[in-house]
Every structure is written in C-alpha cells, then in structure tokens.
Amino acid sequence: MAAVLRVDLPENAYDIAIAPGSLPEIGTALTPLGLGKKILLVSNRIVNKYYGDTVRESLTAAGFEVVTHLIPVGERYKTLNSIQKIYDSALEHRFERNSTFLALGGGVIGDMTGFAAATWLRGVKFVQVPTTLLAMVDASVGGKTGVNHPRGKNLIGAFYQPKLVYIDPDVLETLPPREFRAGMAEVIKYGVIWDANLFAQLEAAAHLDTVQTIDPALLETILVRSCQAKADVVRQDEREGGLRAILNYGHTLGHAVESLTGYKVINHGEGVAIGMVAAGQLGVKLDLWDTAAAQRQDALIAKTGLPTTIPDFLAIADLVNILQNDKKVQDGNVRFILPTAIGAVTITDQVPAATLKTVIKACQSAMP
Amino acid sequence: MAAVLRVDLPENAYDIAIAPGSLPEIGTALTPLGLGKKILLVSNRIVNKYYGDTVRESLTAAGFEVVTHLIPVGERYKTLNSIQKIYDSALEHRFERNSTFLALGGGVIGDMTGFAAATWLRGVKFVQVPTTLLAMVDASVGGKTGVNHPRGKNLIGAFYQPKLVYIDPDVLETLPPREFRAGMAEVIKYGVIWDANLFAQLEAAAHLDTVQTIDPALLETILVRSCQAKADVVRQDEREGGLRAILNYGHTLGHAVESLTGYKVINHGEGVAIGMVAAGQLGVKLDLWDTAAAQRQDALIAKTGLPTTIPDFLAIADLVNILQNDKKVQDGNVRFILPTAIGAVTITDQVPAATLKTVIKACQSAMP
Numbered sequence: 001m002a003a004v005l006r007v008d009l010p011e012n013a014y015d016i017a018i019a020p021g022s023l024p025e026i027g028t029a030l031t032p033l034g035l036g037k038k039i040l041l042v043s044n045r046i047v048n049k050y051y052g053d054t055v056r057e058s059l060t061a062a063g064f065e066v067v068t069h070l071i072p073v074g075e076r077y078k079t080l081n082s083i084q085k086i087y088d089s090a091l092e093h094r095f096e097r098n099s100t101f102l103a104l105g106g107g108v109i110g111d112m113t114g115f116a117a118a119t120w121l122r123g124v125k126f127v128q129v130p131t132t133l134l135a136m137v138d139a140s141v142g143g144k145t146g147v148n149h150p151r152g153k154n155l156i157g158a159f160y161q162p163k164l165v166y167i168d169p170d171v172l173e174t175l176p177p178r179e180f181r182a183g184m185a186e187v188i189k190y191g192v193i194w195d196a197n198l199f200a201q202l203e204a205a206a207h208l209d210t211v212q213t214i215d216p217a218l219l220e221t222i223l224v225r226s227c228q229a230k231a232d233v234v235r236q237d238e239r240e241g242g243l244r245a246i247l248n249y250g251h252t253l254g255h256a257v258e259s260l261t262g263y264k265v266i267n268h269g270e271g272v273a274i275g276m277v278a279a280g281q282l283g284v285k286l287d288l289w290d291t292a293a294a295q296r297q298d299a300l301i302a303k304t305g306l307p308t309t310i311p312d313f314l315a316i317a318d319l320v321n322i323l324q325n326d327k328k329v330q331d332g333n334v335r336f337i338l339p340t341a342i343g344a345v346t347i348t349d350q351v352p353a354a355t356l357k358t359v360i361k362a363c364q365s366a367m368p
Numbered sequence: 369m370a371a372v373l374r375v376d377l378p379e380n381a382y383d384i385a386i387a388p389g390s391l392p393e394i395g396t397a398l399t400p401l402g403l404g405k406k407i408l409l410v411s412n413r414i415v416n417k418y419y420g421d422t423v424r425e426s427l428t429a430a431g432f433e434v435v436t437h438l439i440p441v442g443e444r445y446k447t448l449n450s451i452q453k454i455y456d457s458a459l460e461h462r463f464e465r466n467s468t469f470l471a472l473g474g475g476v477i478g479d480m481t482g483f484a485a486a487t488w489l490r491g492v493k494f495v496q497v498p499t500t501l502l503a504m505v506d507a508s509v510g511g512k513t514g515v516n517h518p519r520g521k522n523l524i525g526a527f528y529q530p531k532l533v534y535i536d537p538d539v540l541e542t543l544p545p546r547e548f549r550a551g552m553a554e555v556i557k558y559g560v561i562w563d564a565n566l567f568a569q570l571e572a573a574a575h576l577d578t579v580q581t582i583d584p585a586l587l588e589t590i591l592v593r594s595c596q597a598k599a600d601v602v603r604q605d606e607r608e609g610g611l612r613a614i615l616n617y618g619h620t621l622g623h624a625v626e627s628l629t630g631y632k633v634i635n636h637g638e639g640v641a642i643g644m645v646a647a648g649q650l651g652v653k654l655d656l657w658d659t660a661a662a663q664r665q666d667a668l669i670a671k672t673g674l675p676t677t678i679p680d681f682l683a684i685a686d687l688v689n690i691l692q693n694d695k696k697v698q699d700g701n702v703r704f705i706l707p708t709a710i711g712a713v714t715i716t717d718q719v720p721a722a723t724l725k726t727v728i729k730a731c732q733s734a735m736p
Contacts, residue, residue, distance in 0.1 A: 011378065080448060091519055119487070122514060122525040146490060151459055157490040158526055 003224045007141065007231045012161035016141060016227050018220065023054050023168040026129065027062025033163050035125050036098030039064045040090060042113040043104040044073045047131050050174050055104055055129065067093045071112065078108050078148045080156065086116040090124075100125040100163075106132035106179070107139035107268070111157070114145030118160035128165045132175055133183025133211075134269055137190070137226035140165045142234040142247075153255060165227075169219055172211045177305075180211050182269025184304045185250070187222050189272060190229040192297055193249045196343030198225045202300055209305035246345050249337040250275035253310075253360070256322040260314050266307070273306035274363065281359045282351060283338040293342055310364045319360055320353070371592045375509065375599045380529035384509060384595050386588065391422050391536040394497065395430025401531050403493050404466030407432045408458060410481040411472040412441045415499050418542050423472055423497065435461045439480065446476050446516045448524065454484040458492075468493040468531075474500035474547070475507035475636070479525070482513030486528035496533045500543055501551025501579075502637055505558070505594035508533045510602040510615075521623060533595075537587055540579045545673075548579050550637025552672045553618070555590050557640060558597040560665055561617045564711030566593045570668055577673035614713050617705040618643035621678075621728070624690040628682050634675070641674035642731065649727045650719060651706040661710055678732045687728055688721070 002019035017029060030039075039059055043052060048070055059066050069089040071082050086101070101124055103113035110128055117126035128140040146157020172180065191199030201221060207213035230247065237244035254275030257266050266274070280297050283289030301308055310319075323334050333349035334356075340346050370387030385397060407427055411420060416438055427434050437457040439450050454469070469492055471481035478496055485494035496508040514525020540548065559567030569589060575581035598615065605612040622643030625634050634642070648665050651657030669676055678687075691702050701717035702724075708714050 080452065084448065087517055087524060091517060091523065115487075119483075119514075119524050119526055121523060122512065122527055144490065146487075149455055149459060155459065155489060156455060156487050158487055159490055 003220070005224065005227055005231055007161075008235055009161060012143070014161055014163055014165070016165040016167065016231065018167045018169070018223050018227070020169050020216070020220070022166070023051060023129075023171060024058050026055055026166055027058035027060070027064065029166060030059070030064070030100075030127065030164065031062050033125075033127075035064075035100045035127075035163065036096060037063070037065050038093070038095055038099040039066050039127075040086070040093070040095060040099065040101045041066050041068045041104055042071065042086060042101060042109060042116070043068065044071050044109060046073055047105045047109070051104060051131065051171060055102075071109065075108055075148070078112055080147055082112055083116050083119075083147060086112070087120055090116070090120050095120070095124065097121050097124060100127055102127040102129060103140075104129045104131065105135070106130065107135045110135050110139045111145050111154070112147060114143075114160050114162070115147055115157055118145055118158040123160070126160060126162045128162045130165070130167060131171045133172055133180050134186060135183075136167050136169075136223055137183060138186040138230065140167070141227050141230040142244075153259060167223060167227075169216075169223060172219075175211060177210050178267070179269075181209055181305050182267050184208055185269035185273040185276070185301070185306055187226050188297070188300055188304065189247075189249050189276060190226045191300075192276065192339055192342060193246050193337070193345045194229040194233065194343060195225055196341075198222070198229070199300070199342050203296065208300075208303055242347075245335070245347055246337050249339070249345055250279055252323065252334065252336055253278045253319070256319050257310060257314065259322055260318055261311065265311065270307050273301050273304075273308065274310055277301060277308045278310070278359055278363045279336060279338055281362060282336060282355065283340070285355055285359060286338065286348075286351070288346060289339045289341070293339065296342065297339070310360065312364055314364070316357055316360050316364075320357065323356075371588070373592065373595055373599055375529075376603055377511075377529060380511070382529055382531055382533070384533040384535065384599065386535045386537070386591050386595070388537050388584070388588070390534070391419060391497075391539060392426050394423055394534055395426035395428070395432065397534055398427070398432070398468075398495065398532065399430050401493075401495075403432075403468045403495075403531070404464060405431070405433050406461070406463055406467040407434050407495075408454070408461070408463060408467065408469045409434050409436045409472055410439065410454060410469060410477060410484070411436065412439050412477060414441055415473045415477070419472060419499065419539060423470075439477065443476055443516070446480055448515055450480055451484050451487075451515060454480070455488055458484075458488050463488070463492065465489050465492060468495055470495040470497060471508075472497045472499065473503070474498065475503045478503050478507045479513050479522070480515060482511075482528050482530070483515055483525055486513055486526040491528070494528060494530045496530045498533070498535060499539045501540055501548050502554060503551075504535050504537075504591055505551060506554040506598065508535075509595050509598040510612075521627065535591060535595075537584075537591060540587075543579060545578050546635070547637075549577060549673050550635050552576055553637035553641040553644070553669070553674055555594050556665070556668055556672065557615075557617050557644060558594045559668075560644065560707055560710060561614050561705070561713045562597040562601065562711060563593055564709075566590070566597070567668070567710050571664065576668075576671055610715075613703070613715055614705050617707070617713055618647055620691065620702065620704055621646045621687070624687050625678060625682065627690055628686055629679065633679065638675050641669050641672075641676065642678055645669060645676045646678070646727055646731045647704060647706055649730060650704060650723065651708070653723055653727060654706065654716075654719070656714060657707045657709070661707065664710065665707070678728065680732055682732070684725055684728050684732075688725065691724075
C-alpha cells in the first residue's frame with residue numbers, strides 16, 4: 001500500500017509520499033520535480049550507515065550528483081555552527097540556486113538541513129526523507145526549520161517548505177524503541193487535538209510501544225492520519241498566526257521540562273507526553289475538559305510506554321520561570337493549548353499562575 | 369510633497385512612504401501597522417549619532433518600547449557573528465513574535481536586520497528606515513536580506529518582506545558624497561533596465577553628483593521612480609525565478625570587482641557602475657545594443673562622478689574565475705543581463721568566454 005498527501009499551501013504546494021519499502025526508489029520519485037543535478041545529502045553517521053548507500057545509489061542511478069555532508073549525532077549539534085559547515089560544503093562543491101539539500105534523518109537533521117536550504121543563496125530546493133517516527137509525523141511537515149540558541153530551543157529559524165516529503169515506514173525498524181515512543185507522543189497529540197477517530201484506533205490497538213509489535217496497517221494509518229492532521233492545520237495557517245498554535249499542545253510545559261533536564265533525561269516526545277498530561281489537568285481544573293477524557297488520554301500515553309509525570313528533581317519555580325521565555329508568550333501572558341474534547345482544543349492565555357503551579361505540583365506526584 | 373507606493377506581493381503587501389522631513393513622525397507612521405510594543409532599533413554608531421534620538425523619541429512618544437542595538441560600521445561586520453549578537457539582544461530583552469526589528473541605516477544594516485528578523489523566532493516584524501541613497505532605492509525594497517560568507521557576498525540570507533519602508537530624503541544631507549554617488553549608480557541602472565523616462569530626466573539634470581547640488585524635486589522623483597521600478601519588478605517575481613534577475617544588471621562583473629578589491633577600494637555602487645559599462649560593451653559586441661546608447665549610458669555614469677573603468681591592477685583571469693562562483697550561475701553558465709535599449713534589457717547565458725575577456729580588457733583601458 002502507498003499514500004500520497006498533497007499539502008496545498010498558497011505558494012508552496014508539495015506532496016508527502018508514504019510507502020513501505022520505497023527508499024530504493026527515491027531517485028525516480030525526485031525526477032519529476034525539476035530539481036537541478038546536484039544534491040547535498042545531509043545526514044548523521046548512524047543514519048548514513050543504515051540508509052546512506054541505498055539513497056545515494058538510487059539518486060545516482062536517476063542521474064543526480066550526490067555530495068554527502070554528515071553532522072555529528074545529537075541535539076547539541078543543532079547550532080548555527082553546524083549550519084555554517086553545511087554552507088561551507090555547499091560552497092566547496094559549488095551548489096547553485098537550483099541545487100537541492102536533502103535531509104536524511106530525524107528532526108534535528110531535518111530542521112538544520114531545512115534552515116540551511118532556506119538561507120543558502122536565499123533559498124535552494126529542499127527534500128525531506130525522515131527516518132524517525134517523530135520526524136515523519138511532525139518535523140517533516142509544515143516547513144518549520146531552525147537551530148537552537150545557546151539559551152533556548154529553536155529560537156533561530158525560518159518557515160521553509162520542502163519540495164517533497166518522502167516517507168518509507170520500513171526504516172523505523174532500526175529506530176531505538178525510546179525514539180519510536182517519542183514519535184508516538186506526537187501521534188497521540190493529533191488524536192487529542194484534531195482526530196478523534198485516530199485516537200479511537202490507538203485506544204483499540206493491542207500494542208503501541210514498539211515498531212516490532214505494532215500492527216503494520218495501523219502504523220501506516222498513523223502516518224497518513226498524522227501527516228494529514230498536520231497538513232490540514234498548516235494549510236490553514238502556514239505562518240502560525242492562529243490555528244497552527246494548536247500543534248503546540250503539550251509543548252509549552254514539555255519544552256520547559258526538556259530544557260531543564262538538558263534535553264537528555266527527557267527527550268522531546270517524552271516532554272510532550274508529560275506536557276499533554278499537565279495540559280489535560282489544566283483543562284479539567286478550568287472546567288474545559290472532563291476527568292474521564294483526561295484519563296483516557298493519560299491511559300493511552302501510559303500504554304505507549306511514555307512518562308506521565310514531571311521528574312521529581314525539577315523545581316516548580318524553575319519551570320514557571322522558563323515558561324515566561326517560551327516563544328508562545330504574547331505580550332507577557334503564557335498561552336496554553338487546552339483540550340475541550342477528544343479531538344478538539346482551545347487556545348487561552350487565561351491560566352491563573354496559582355492554578356498552573358498547583359497542576360505542575362500534582363503532575364510531579366503519582367497520577368491521580 | 370510626499371508619496372506612498374504600495375508593493376502588492378501575494379502574501380506580503382507593504383508600503384514605501386517617501387516624505388522629506390518625515391523622520392520625527394515615524395512613531396505615528398508605525399501606529400496603524402498593528403505591531404507589538406517592543407522595537408529593536410538596529411543601527412550603527414554614526415547613523416545613531418545623527419538620527420537615533422529623533423527616531424527613539426518619536427517611537428517612545430507613540431507608545432513603543434525601544435531597545436537600541438548597534439553594529440560596528442562597515443561591510444566586514446556583515447557576518448553571522450553580528451546576527452548572533454542581534455539574537456542575544458532580542459533574547460536578553462525578551463522580544464516576542466509580534467515584536468519589531470527596525471533597521472536604521474544603510475544596506476548593511478538593513479540586510480542584517482532583515483535577516484535577523486526573518487530568522488529570530490522564525491520571523492518577527494520588520495521595518496526599514498534607510499539612510500543612504502543606495503538603501504533607499506535598492507536594498508530596502510524587495511525583501512532580500514542576508515550576510516556575507518567569508519568567501520562570498522550575500523551567500524547567506526532569506527527573502528523577507530518589511531511591514532513598511534520609511535524614507536525621509538532629508539537624511540541624505542549627512543551622507544558622504546561618495547556614498548551618494550554609489551546610490552546614483554543604482555538609479556541609473558533603473559533608467560537603463562526599466563524606465564527610459566527616468567533616464568532622460570537624469571540626462572537633462574545639471575548636477576547629479578552631490579545631494580547638495582541636485583534639484584530637490586528631481587531627488588524625490590528619483591526616489592519614487594526607482595522604488596517604483598524595483599517594486600514593479602519584485603511584484604512580478606518575488607523569489608527571483610526570472611524577471612527579477614534584471615535587477616542584477618551591472619552586478620555580475622560589479623560584484624567581482626568589489627570582491628577582488630576587498631570591498632574597499634571599489635564600493636558596491638562603483639562596482640555596479642563599472643559593471644554597467646562592461647555590460648553595455650558586451651551588449652554592443654553581441655549586437656544587442658548600439659554604440660550611441662552605450663555612450664549615453666557611460667556619459668551619465670561619468671557625469672555622476674562614478675568610475676567607468678576596471679582598476680588596472682586587477683587580473684582578468686581572477687575576474688573570470690570569480691564570475692564562475694557568482695550566485696547567478698545556472699548549471700555552469702555565467703548569466704548576464706545585457707541592455708537592448710535605454711529602458712530594456714535581456715538575460716543571456718550565451719556570452720562567449722573570449723568576448724568576455726576582450727570586453728574586460730577594453731574596460732581596463734581608457735573608455736572608447
């Protein structure tokens with residue numbers, strides 16, 4: 001089976017192609033896009049070891065000239081310094097405006113390759129080949145690119161759309177289980193904020209916690225419906241003026257937890273999982289959501305093997321302080337995305353500071 | 369007198385306001401734009417000394433909170449490192465997504481402020497207040513932002529449109545005469561590539577070489593028609609797919625000359641002036657343009673006090689080599705913008721290497 005979703009943005013329409021076993025065909029898939037001959041394949045050592053040769057052989061067979069640029073593994077290399085090294089490669093190999101930067105990897109590789117593509121020669125072509133579940137369902141759709149500032153995640157970046165997102169679910173077989181679960185956090189998010197049917201399918205599944213035990217048909221459904229949800233939201237709000245903010249459900253507190261644990265103890269998906277639990281509790285406290293729905297959400301998160309509590313060693317004051325620096329702050333008020341039903345959320349900056357502290361504290365103890 | 373031009377881009381329409389003596393009114397002009405309260409005023413020491421207080425007082429009186437960030441004077445500070453310092457200021461003063469970066473200065477300040485605005489939090493609001501003629505007629509219209517790579521000018525950047533371009537011609541009184549003439553090179557360019565009527569008005573003028581001797585009414589005409597020409601071209605081709613390339617008339621060789629002289633001996637406008645003379649000669653050699661038109665162009669350049677010959681100490685081989693690395697190279701062929709009439713140009717990559725060398729050599733000697 002295979003699926004193609006069209007992301008119909010006013011100026012930048014592109015396809016998301018989802019097909020198991022399709023990686024060796026990527027060269028053929030790029031041919032109709034009218035790209036220049038040169039492709040800068042940006043990846044890291046691990047992903048390159050698994051899939052670099054397959055991609056390079058397919059691209060070369062289709063007539064492309066491929067230069068490979070490897071970035072060290074890990075979020076701590078998601079810096080302007082790494083971007084400068086991509087620029088240096090592009091200059092050394094005389095990349096031109098119609099050349100292509102292709103991201104082969106997870107969210108970090110995708111975000112950095114996209115930002116480099118957005119800013120080299122004021123924009124070259126960009127193709128995403130996500131190899132993690134998180135990147136497939138989240139990072140590779142929507143055009144957010146960027147790097148971290150020493151004092152905050154993703155503070156530097158641009159909106160830049162790819163020419164194609166090319167997803168082969170089979171590559172998830174080599175993904176560490178913890179990273180698979182991190183991606184599932186975003187999948188659950190789409191269920192809560194947008195797609196009650198997806199949520200119900202996830203609830204009905206026997207296993208969600210590893211790629212080996214999940215039903216392959218469900219995995220494809222997950223990819224299609226998650227990308228569709230994100231594409232629907234992005235199409236309506238490419239530059240995050242309004243609606244798109246709902247994609248940040250669970251991210252406000254999630255980012256804070258990630259950041260305070262140095263982006264290592266808690267990864268992005270785990271932070272989002274914890275953030276969704278907290279947002280759910282805030283929703284209940286503010287009479288937006290009912291307890292039963294919150295419990296369904298939390299049970300699904302737990303079934304996926306994701307954390308549901310804030311690590312005990314984090315200080316509430318530190319969390320609150322870091323929330324004040326969140327990108328989603330509008331003229332001083334912290335903005336939260338809170339659920340109102342399975343499949344629907346609301347945006348509010350009317351969360352009393354005391355309520356926030358109470359909920360954070362409750363989320364540090366065992367779940368209610 | 370005052371003029372407002374509307375730049376009608378599909379997603380980013382904005383105004384260019386041109387009015388002598390209007391700088392003290394800038395706060396009032398920004399009020400209807402729906403900007404957030406915070407403004408990061410980016411400038412350099414010299415411009416800030418002349419105009420910083422006027423702008424700050426007007427903005428503060430209109431209710432804005434202004435933070436000033438100064439960048440050292442000169443093109444050599446047009447680097448990612450300077451951008452990082454802007455990010456640091458924005459972070460320190462808790463700038464948010466609806467905050468504004470305001471460029472008060474010439475092209476270097478405008479390009480850097482725009483790039484920082486394009487990439488901080490994936491895009492904050494941006495306002496241009498150009499204080500050089502070059503920035504008024506060229507850099508502040510069209511959304512090109514960026515910085516230099518150690519090995520090439522403007523290789524790093526983004527397309528990002530301002531919310532407003534605010535031009536007070538009176539500030540040109542403090543501009544060094546050489547910089548005024550540099551701006552006039554771009555004005556002459558618009559005459560040659562787009563606006564034969566502007567060209568004729570420039571030909572008819574008694575003086576063009578200093579802001580003190582130029583007729584004030586002509587100066588305003590120059591600003592309006594130049595911005596209009598650029599806005600017309602940009603509106604038809606925001607991302608430089610085709611037509612917009614004509615704005616690079618004179619720039620292909622001009623950049624090479626600038627670059628080889630370390631961006632000091634020859635400034636940008638002087639490089640463009642030399643490049644237009646060379647492009648004119650190429651046009652004549654290739655039977656696209658007639659000698660009389662080329663002579664009219666060259667005479668206008670000379671009347672403005674701009675150089676018309678390539679410095680003798682530059683090696684032809686070096687110039688040709690640097691042209692190969694120009695951003696405007698398409699799959700290996702150097703692309704030239706060549707005139708076909710006063711007010712019209714064509715784009716070609718069919719310039720034989722031998723012709724190019726002959727013309728470069730001729731342009732090093734006295735003018736024909």
